[in-house]
Amino acid sequence: MIPVNAGLQEQRSYNFGYLNEVTKRMLRRAILKAVSIPGFQVPIAGHEMPLPPGWGTGGMQITAALIGRSDVLKVIDQGADDSINATSIRRFFERVTDCRTTSSTREATIIQTRHRIPEERLSEGHIIVLQVPLPEPMRSLEPSETVTRRLHAFQDYGMLYVRLYEDMVRLGDAGGGTNHPVLVNGRYFAAPSPIPTFDNHKLDRSPALMLFGAGRHRRIYAIPPHTSVENLSFRDRPFVVRKVEGRCSVCGSTESYLDVISDDNGISGFVCSDTSFCATRRIGEPVGSRA
Amino acid sequence: MLVAIRGGEQAIENAERLLIEQRRGDPAISELSVEQIGEQLSLAVDRTMNEGALYDRHAASLALKQAQGDAAEAAFLLRTFRATLPRAGYSEPLHTASMQIERRITPIVKEAPGGQYLGATYDYIHRLLDEKPTGPDKSPISTDNESDPIIAPHLADRLARDGIAEKLPSANSGADIFDITRDPVMYPANREVRLQSLSRADEGFLTGLANSTLQGYGENFPLVTELRVGDVAVDFTIPELGFAVTIGRVTLSECEILNKKLDVQSDEPRFTRGYGLSLGRSERRAMAMAVNDRALKGRDLGEAVQCPIEDEQFVLSNADGVEAAGLLQSLKLPHYVSFQAELKRLRDIQAKHLLRGENSQ
Numbered sequence: 001m002i003p004v005n006a007g008l009q010e011q012r013s014y015n016f017g018y019l020n021e022v023t024k025r026m027l028r029r030a031i032l033k034a035v036s037i038p039g040f041q042v043p044i045a046g047h048e049m050p051l052p053p054g055w056g057t058g059g060m061q062i063t064a065a066l067i068g069r070s071d072v073l074k075v076i077d078q079g080a081d082d083s084i085n086a087t088s089i090r091r092f093f094e095r096v097t098d099c100r101t102t103s104s105t106r107e108a109t110i111i112q113t114r115h116r117i118p119e120e121r122l123s124e125g126h127i128i129v130l131q132v133p134l135p136e137p138m139r140s141l142e143p144s145e146t147v148t149r150r151l152h153a154f155q156d157y158g159m160l161y162v163r164l165y166e167d168m169v170r171l172g173d174a175g176g177g178t179n180h181p182v183l184v185n186g187r188y189f190a191a192p193s194p195i196p197t198f199d200n201h202k203l204d205r206s207p208a209l210m211l212f213g214a215g216r217h218r219r220i221y222a223i224p225p226h227t228s229v230e231n232l233s234f235r236d237r238p239f240v241v242r243k244v245e246g247r248c249s250v251c252g253s254t255e256s257y258l259d260v261i262s263d264d265n266g267i268s269g270f271v272c273s274d275t276s277f278c279a280t281r282r283i284g285e286p287v288g289s290r291a
Numbered sequence: 292m293l294v295a296i297r298g299g300e301q302a303i304e305n306a307e308r309l310l311i312e313q314r315r316g317d318p319a320i321s322e323l324s325v326e327q328i329g330e331q332l333s334l335a336v337d338r339t340m341n342e343g344a345l346y347d348r349h350a351a352s353l354a355l356k357q358a359q360g361d362a363a364e365a366a367f368l369l370r371t372f373r374a375t376l377p378r379a380g381y382s383e384p385l386h387t388a389s390m391q392i393e394r395r396i397t398p399i400v401k402e403a404p405g406g407q408y409l410g411a412t413y414d415y416i417h418r419l420l421d422e423k424p425t426g427p428d429k430s431p432i433s434t435d436n437e438s439d440p441i442i443a444p445h446l447a448d449r450l451a452r453d454g455i456a457e458k459l460p461s462a463n464s465g466a467d468i469f470d471i472t473r474d475p476v477m478y479p480a481n482r483e484v485r486l487q488s489l490s491r492a493d494e495g496f497l498t499g500l501a502n503s504t505l506q507g508y509g510e511n512f513p514l515v516t517e518l519r520v521g522d523v524a525v526d527f528t529i530p531e532l533g534f535a536v537t538i539g540r541v542t543l544s545e546c547e548i549l550n551k552k553l554d555v556q557s558d559e560p561r562f563t564r565g566y567g568l569s570l571g572r573s574e575r576r577a578m579a580m581a582v583n584d585r586a587l588k589g590r591d592l593g594e595a596v597q598c599p600i601e602d603e604q605f606v607l608s609n610a611d612g613v614e615a616a617g618l619l620q621s622l623k624l625p626h627y628v629s630f631q632a633e634l635k636r637l638r639d640i641q642a643k644h645l646l647r648g649e650n651s652q
């Protein structure tokens with residue numbers, strides 16, 4: 001008979017980075033493949049993380065597979081380090097690695113992020129890990145995975161352009177608000193994850209490595225450093241970057257992406273969505289790191 | 292009003308402390324033990340093991356306790372525990388024909404070889420809430436190991452031999468089997484991928500889908516060939532020994548169904564089959580799984596895929612309760628950047644509409 005408490009006897013602490021080494025190796029292989037074929041969605045097996053699927057588990061799997069003892073991790077959610085889910089993910093990696101974490105973009109080597117790309121200039125040492133809810137840019141137009149895979153293979157992106165045209169005709173506006181599809185390295189269209197279109201240009205020829213992890217959909221894709229990234233658009237109707245016009249009431253920035261702050265009387269002001277950027281401007285130096 | 296949900300470690304710690312208090316409930320009432328849950332809420336434990344994809348009664352009972360009895364949360368806890376366990380290897384294919392039967396019914400034939408055993412079932416109990424103590428008030432009727440173990444051959448095998456039911460290929464050895472926990476699931480998916488996904492799927496979702504086809508969405512109305520519950524030996528080939536030894540016994544529920552849809556592609560038309568297997572005493576789940584399995588076989592049999600239950604991507608990519616709950620609940624995460632970006636787009640479009648209206652006047 002199997003003892004009733006089988007499995008609970010092994011009171012080992014979790015492996016460095018939570019995932020076991022075999023799983024990490026499978027993920028690293030997928031990441032290498034993703035980097036080799038920019039924009040292509042590489043399938044991975046699903047590995048349960050202690051956060052629910054849909055809460056950044058794709059990003060967490062990438063981070064867990066890559067993080068090493070010399071890494072410094074930054075986690076942001078909607079641009080903010082102190083957003084509650086970012087705090088939760090950062091705490092998780094503090095618990096399962098002995099890595100240093102930081103809120104400074106400059107200091108970090110791995111930045112896991114949801115829905116934003118940091119304002120500060122990224123550099124070659126940076127790995128940006130984006131959490132992706134839906135990796136397939138054509139999914140809302142074509143539900144079948146078999147069909148969209150074939151369309152990618154034939155580089156048949158007609159339906160994306162038709163949707164763009166229809167939006168233009170019906171709404172008079174062709175730009176998306178978030179998650180506007182991008183053409184990576186002139187070959188594959190990819191979903192940039194729900195970043196605002198304001199952030200899209202940061203993907204183009206970025207010196208940082210951009211990795212995208214979709215946990216629930218079990219896909220990893222990548223934009224390697226210095227890779228060309230174009231926004232889905234027509235040549236005669238250029239892509240429009242949308243941004244709320246205003247000035248950060250904390251640091252005075254007008255060029256950063258701003259969150260609207262409302263009170264009972266309506267809009268009362270603006271504040272930088274990127275808290276690290278805002279703090280750096282305010283103090284004039286990066287905010288302190290955490291041990 | 293847009294308010295960022297922000298809060299540091301203190302907020303998370305406080306939330307956890309509040310949760311611990313809420314989970315314990317009134318301290319004046321004695322605390323449930325894991326053993327009590329395992330013994331007295333055993334069907335909830337079985338469901339947790341199925342959806343948590345791990346046969347471990349103790350861990351599943353603990354998960355239920357920690358999740359305040361929430362089936363979805365308990366399954367999730369068990370899954371993450373499972374994800375960290377070292378993998379010893381694959382067992383030999385289970386031989387459910389050698390199951391030590393505690394319950395077996397064969398609704399399509401009056402007398403099946405091996406006999407029928409009602410076992411413990413709610414089927415014919417009147418569902419009336421009863422405040423009386425639930426303990427046995429008479430001498431126990433279960434015979435445990437006194438009588439000889441009951442073994443019965445599978446009725447479906449007999450029907451296949453007789454040219455009535457579809458013939459199935461024999462079981463693969465473990466090494467050739469696709470493993471959804473190690474390999475990416477791709478569509479079209481083969482049957483082992485489908486069965487593995489169904490076996491850990493949310494029971495409510497499977498039951499609902501099965502119901503949809505019983506109600507006429509797709510012609511998949513089945514007949515139950517056989518339903519059996521009992522203990523099966525797990526054999527494992529230990530490399531150092533070079534032969535298989537029995538490493539334990541598991542309680543399983545197994546269901547075979549027949550579908551009057553014939554396999555028209557084969558030389559000889561036969562009734563097609565569906566299969567369900569689940570951990571513990573969970574026959575409703577095994578039945579739902581069998582109905583889903585048969586409906587999803589349509590593509591292999593050259594049938595038209597018309598209804599949700601027949602669409603494998605629809606079923607498999609939505610069936611996992613842990614994943615579905617995760618995505619739904621992720622809507623609670625802050626979305627102010629996304630909302631604001633979409634709001635700006637809406638305002639731009641509205642402004643253009645206004646402009647157009649003015650121009651046309």
